[in-house]
Amino acid sequence: MGRARDDVGQQPTRLGDSGDTIASVTATALGAPPDPALAETVISKEEARIPMVIALLVAGICLSVVGELLLKHGMNRFGTLDLSLPTLLPTLFRVFTQPLILLGFIFVFGASIFWLAVISRVNLSYAYPLLAFGYVVTALLARVIFNEPISLTRWAGIVVICVGVVLVSRS
Numbered sequence: 001m002g003r004a005r006d007d008v009g010q011q012p013t014r015l016g017d018s019g020d021t022i023a024s025v026t027a028t029a030l031g032a033p034p035d036p037a038l039a040e041t042v043i044s045k046e047e048a049r050i051p052m053v054i055a056l057l058v059a060g061i062c063l064s065v066v067g068e069l070l071l072k073h074g075m076n077r078f079g080t081l082d083l084s085l086p087t088l089l090p091t092l093f094r095v096f097t098q099p100l101i102l103l104g105f106i107f108v109f110g111a112s113i114f115w116l117a118v119i120s121r122v123n124l125s126y127a128y129p130l131l132a133f134g135y136v137v138t139a140l141l142a143r144v145i146f147n148e149p150i151s152l153t154r155w156a157g158i159v160v161i162c163v164g165v166v167l168v169s170r171s
Helices: 022-029 036-041 045-078 085-096 099-119 124-130 132-146 152-169
Strands: none
Touching (some): 045 085, 045 124, 085 099, 099 124, 124 132, 124 152
């Protein structure tokens, strides 16, 4: 049996929810008033959480990118997916029994577990735009691995996405 938790039913603090510092939270938990001078020299809980969130996000993006590349490679081997009603079930069975397709879905599912860890720690409005970095990496790797053409307009879009990711990460 597990130990009883005092925080059952309480919502965890998320990035952007509070300005408490680690020092003030620790002092409060120990029953002492927080020292304002110490609070200014210690990073906030939000700032302390960012490296972990970034690490989880990068891991999730990497798994997602690998999964998408595996799905694409598997579909390149399979051919065009025909969704006509008379052949739908046998076609889907053939698709979902392809090893590369199954492996791709496993990687994408693994990425979703990291995503859940991210959104349990920070606001969705902060985290979701950062996923766009995965689009950039996927496009670049699709160019390298599958020799997909990327037009100048698409490159411009990729640059805009990168600028947006930088802006969101600084907010």
